[in-house]
Structures are given as structure tokens and as C-alpha cells.
Amino acid sequence: MTGSASGDVVLDLDHVVKRFGHHEVLSGVSLQLHRHEVVCLIGASGSGKSTLLRCANLLETIDGGDISLFGQSLLDDHIDPDLVRRHIGMVFQSFNLFPHLSVLDNILLGPVRAMRRKPSEVRDEALALLDRIGLRDRANDFPDRLSGGQQQRVAIVRSLAMRPALLLLDEVTSALDPTLVGEVLDLLRDLAANGTTMLVATHEMNFARDVARHVAYLDHGVLIEQGTPDEMFNHPQHESTRAFLERVR
Amino acid sequence: MSTGHDEVSSPTPNLFTPPHRRLFTGRRGLAASTVSSVLLVAALVSVFFWAPGSASVRYYFFNGHDMWQSFIGHPQTGLLSIGKGFFTNIWMCLVCEVLILILGLCVAWIRVSRSPVLFPFRVLATGYTDVFRGIPLLLVVFMVGFGLPSMQLGFLTTQSPDVYGCIALTITYTAYVAEVFRAGIYSVPNGQILAARSLGLTHATTMRRVTLPQAVRTVIPPLLNDFISLQKDTALVSVLGAIEAARAAQIYESTTFNGSGLVVASLLFLAITIPLTRFTDRLLDRDRNRRLAALA
Numbered sequence: 444m445t446g447s448a449s450g451d452v453v454l455d456l457d458h459v460v461k462r463f464g465h466h467e468v469l470s471g472v473s474l475q476l477h478r479h480e481v482v483c484l485i486g487a488s489g490s491g492k493s494t495l496l497r498c499a500n501l502l503e504t505i506d507g508g509d510i511s512l513f514g515q516s517l518l519d520d521h522i523d524p525d526l527v528r529r530h531i532g533m534v535f536q537s538f539n540l541f542p543h544l545s546v547l548d549n550i551l552l553g554p555v556r557a558m559r560r561k562p563s564e565v566r567d568e569a570l571a572l573l574d575r576i577g578l579r580d581r582a583n584d585f586p587d588r589l590s591g592g593q594q595q596r597v598a599i600v601r602s603l604a605m606r607p608a609l610l611l612l613d614e615v616t617s618a619l620d621p622t623l624v625g626e627v628l629d630l631l632r633d634l635a636a637n638g639t640t641m642l643v644a645t646h647e648m649n650f651a652r653d654v655a656r657h658v659a660y661l662d663h664g665v666l667i668e669q670g671t672p673d674e675m676f677n678h679p680q681h682e683s684t685r686a687f688l689e690r691v692r
Numbered sequence: 693m694s695t696g697h698d699e700v701s702s703p704t705p706n707l708f709t710p711p712h713r714r715l716f717t718g719r720r721g722l723a724a725s726t727v728s729s730v731l732l733v734a735a736l737v738s739v740f741f742w743a744p745g746s747a748s749v750r751y752y753f754f755n756g757h758d759m760w761q762s763f764i765g766h767p768q769t770g771l772l773s774i775g776k777g778f779f780t781n782i783w784m785c786l787v788c789e790v791l792i793l794i795l796g797l798c799v800a801w802i803r804v805s806r807s808p809v810l811f812p813f814r815v816l817a818t819g820y821t822d823v824f825r826g827i828p829l830l831l832v833v834f835m836v837g838f839g840l841p842s843m844q845l846g847f848l849t850t851q852s853p854d855v856y857g858c859i860a861l862t863i864t865y866t867a868y869v870a871e872v873f874r875a876g877i878y879s880v881p882n883g884q885i886l887a888a889r890s891l892g893l894t895h896a897t898t899m900r901r902v903t904l905p906q907a908v909r910t911v912i913p914p915l916l917n918d919f920i921s922l923q924k925d926t927a928l929v930s931v932l933g934a935i936e937a938a939r940a941a942q943i944y945e946s947t948t949f950n951g952s953g954l955v956v957a958s959l960l961f962l963a964i965t966i967p968l969t970r971f972t973d974r975l976l977d978r979d980r981n982r983r984l985a986a987l988a
Binding site for chain 1 (some may be wrong): 886889901
């Protein structure tokens with residue numbers, strides 16, 4: 444888990460540029476994510492964290508730079524984005540569970556319809572995942588019967604059911620009632636302890652400090668600095684990082 | 693000049709309804725609505741009965757004997773039964789509705805597709821919806837009913853007027869229904885599509901498993917509205933000579949010089965459309981309550 448060997452690099456964002464019209468939202472952001480590593484993206488709303496995650500997942504096309512997964516450039520013409528996304532799990536701020544499907548069917552949809560796996564076989568795995576988050580008895584409920592925290596945990600488990608190589612988490616606690624944030628963060632801590640590779644955009648500084656191996660600070664589409672939590676939170680090098688941390692403290 | 697603090701602690705305000713508006717408050721509200729309903733109905737009825745031509749209108753349109761005769765028909769004298777004719781309206785409506793739902797969904801799917809291969813079909817679908825939502829249905833009925841037979845295309849030219857009527861209804865209503873489906877597809881939140889795509893589902897699978905099931909649920913009430921107008925518009929097929937309720941009523945009128953059949957046909961249409969309308973309203977209310985409950 445040293446992360447120095449290049450073979451360990453799962454996701455490599457290399458000078459990624461993204462524009463919406465004339466507005467540049469990402470100005471050459473470079474970031475590496477190693478196997479079993481948790482990297483936290485911090486920064487104000489609108490700093491480009493979400494956009495960076497979406498670009499990594501090919502949900503947005505990029506206007507410059509390169510993105511590689513396991514050393515393969517995803518900009519190659521013959522790359523199938525649908526295949527790429529099967530290896531990258533993504534969880535959203537607003538959960539985005541499918542309201543017309545039960546909790547169990549939400550989890551089964553990806554493995555069964557995208558991976559063409561047998562429902563009977565995936566079912567047991569899905570129930571085991573629900574067991575892990577203590578929601579096995581809610582398997583047949585519809586998402587609107589669940590609390591926000593429960594919905595978000597189901598959404599996380601839904602992406603895990605694809606057995607992704609890495610997880611992208613886009614401010615997954617920002618839409619939650621403060622009393623429900625804990626249960627979601629606990630699940631993420633649990634995943635981190637089990638070696639899940641994660642790129643986490645977050646406003647939860649304590650979580651970033653405890654769990655991240657690496658923290659990166661984004662400001663107006665520019666990656667200002669990155670380092671270990673100790674370096675970032677205790678000895679920030681840049682004035683804007685200091686100012687941001689001062690504001691969120 | 694007083695301070696702001698003084699203005700806040702003013703004496704107790706008067707919260708009572710002014711006396712001249714108390715007629716409509718509290719338990720008096722029920723009495724007020726009863727009185728106004730009775731007055732309105734009485735006014736309408738008396739206008740109907742006191743009008744100078746009332747007696748002849750009642751004889752011409754609301755004659756019990758003629759209403760019954762036109763309803764059951766009289767084959768010996770060439771009078772067709774409106775009741776029987778109405779079955780034509782019902783089967784045309786049902787057959788058309790099935791075709792319209794299937795074709796409308798296909799057209800909507802093509803319009804929201806992104807595949808480069810489907811480009812010409814997208815243009816075609818857009819042109820089709822634009823054109824047929826813009827032409828009055830009556831003209832389409834005429835064009836199909838008299839145009840298709842003239843094409844001399846084998847079986848296409850030898851059908852009965854009912855079939856041409858159905859084709860015309862289907863062509864026009866598919867254009868409307870396709871737009872309803874398309875609006876429903878666009879009403880599904882983008883986050884749903886992002887979530888599905890990030891699971892690795894293809895565009896087509898996302899459409900089939902995530903977008904359409906949610907879209908169809910939202911468009912059921914507007915689709916029922918279109919179904920109600922389709923049911924009424926089956927009467928337009930009479931211009932091609934199809935024997936349905938409106939046509940049978942017309943024949944009865946021109947033969948016996950009594951228009952009571954027109955009222956009978958109207959009542960038959962109402963017997964179908966009013967329950968459907970009520971049902972649609974119930975669905976809309978249920979949706980609205982569910983949305984309000986979701987906000988709470």
C-alpha cells in the first residue's frame with residue numbers, strides 16, 4: 444500500500460480541462476488514485492469537485508488532458524464508456540435511488556441488466572450487502588419508505604454490487620439531516636478500513652482528516668495543493684487553503 | 693416620532709369578519725351554497741321553459757317516443773339503431789387507442805434517441821408530429837377516407853369506411869400522444885439517468901428500465917384526457933359514411949324530422965366520457981396529494 448509503484452495507480456487524472464461554454468470549470472487538474480487508497484477532494488461549492496468526479500466517470504466529456512483507468516487512456520476512440528462505468532461506482536448527493544423499484548431491485552439492476560448476471564445469483568450477494576448495512580428487512584420496501592440516511596446507504600451498496608474497482612462519492616452527506624450524517628460516514632469508514640478505493644468530494648473535514656490518505660484542495664477549478672491530512676490541515680502551504688479551512692472550521 | 697419598539701407593542705388587533713360579510717362564514721356557508729344552487733338551477737330551468745320556442749325545442753330534441761325509437765332503430769323502415777351504432781364508436785376507440793399507445797411510444801422514443809443511425813427517423817418523427825398536430829382531424833379523415841382508396845394499393849383500397857376512419861384517428865392522435873410521452877420522458881429527473889448510466893447501463897437499457905417506467909406513470913392522466921377526446925372524435929368518422937351513433941342519429945333526424953336521436957347519441961357519449969373524466973381527476977388528485985405528502 445505504498446502507492447509509489449505506478450502499477451498501483453487505479454485512476455490517473457492528468458491535467459484535466461473542462462469548459463461549459465466559455466466558463467472553464469477545471470483548469471488542468473492532475474490527481475492520482477492508488478489501489479486501496481482514499482482521496483478526499485475539498486473546496487467550496489462550485490470549485491469543480493463534482494465536475495471532476497463526473498469527468499472521471501465519463502459522464503462529462505473533457506476538453507483537455509487525459510484520464511486513465513489502470514493505465515489505459517479513456518479518451519481512446521474505441522473505449523466503451525458503458526464498460527468503463529461498470530468498473531467505477533458513483534454515489535450522488537441526492538441518492539438517486541430508482542423510485543419505481545424496490546430496494547432489492549435497485550441493487551440488482553446494474554449486475555443483472557448491465558453485467559448480465561443471473562438474478563438468483565446476485566440476489567444472495569445483494570441481501571448480504573443489505574445485511575451489512577442492517578437493512579435486510581427493508582429489501583422489498585420502496586425507497587420513499589426509507590430515511591435519507593438509509594437511502595444513501597442503499598445507494599452506496601447499489602454501486603458496490605457492481606464490484607467496482609473504485610468508488611466516486613459526490614458530497615454524499617450534504618443532502619442529509621445532520622442526525623443522519625453519522626450512519627453514512629460510518630459506512631464509508633468501514634469501507635475504507637476494508638481497502639475500498641475511493642475518491643470522495645466532501646465538506647466533512649473531520650472525515651477527511653481521519654480517513655483520507657490524501658487530501659486535495661480545489662479552488663475555482665484549480666488544484667491548489669494536495670498532501671496528507673496532516674500536511675493539509677495542520678501545515679497548509681497556500682493562503683487560499685488556509686482561508687478555506689478557516690471558513691469551514 | 694415613535695420608536696420601532698413602540699409600534700410592535702400596539703393594542704390587540706381586531707380579527708373579526710366585518711358584519712356585512714358574515715353571511716358566508718361559519719355554519720351559514722352551507723345555507724348560502726344551498727340557496728345559490730337552487731336559485732341558479734331555477735333560473736336556468738325557467739329560461740328553458742319560458743323561451744318562446746320552448747315547446748317546439750322540447751318536442752324536436754327531447755321527445756321520449758323518438759328518443760326510444762332512434763335508440764332501438766327500425767330496420768323495416770331503414771332506421772338504424774343508435775345503440776348499435778355506438779358499439780362501432782366503442783370498438784373504433786379501443787382499437788385505435790391500442791395502436792396509438794404503441795405507435796406514440798415508438799415515435800417518442802425515436803425523437804429522444806441520440807443514435808446517429810436514427811437521424812433520418814428523428815427528422816421524420818419531428819416532421820410528422822408537427823404536421824399532424826397542426827391539421828384539423830376532420831381534414832385528415834377526409835384525406836385518408838377518400839385519398840387512400842384512390843391510391844389503388846391492393847387491400848389498402850378495399851376497406852370499409854370504419855377502417856379508414858380508424859387509420860385517420862390513429863395518425864392524428866399518435867402525433868399528440870407521442871408528444872405526451874416525450875414530455876413524460878423529459879420530466880424524469882436527470883439524476884435518475886446519471887445514476888443508471890453510472891451503473892454501466894446503456895442508453896437503451898436506461899430508457900427501458902429507468903426512464904420509461906417513471907415517465908409512463910406521470911403521463912397516465914394526460915393520456916386519459918386524450919383518450920376521452922378520441923372517444924368523442926370517433927363521431928367524425930361518420931363523414932365517410934361509417935354507421936356509428938352520430939350517423940344513425942342524423943339518419944333518424946332526416947327521415948323522421950325529429951332530432952331526439954342527437955340527444956340520445958350525446959347521452960351515450962357522456963355515459964363513457966364522464967366516468968373517465970372523474971377517474972382522471974381522481975388520479976390527478978392522488979398524484980397531487982402524494983407530491984404534497986412527499987414535501988411534508
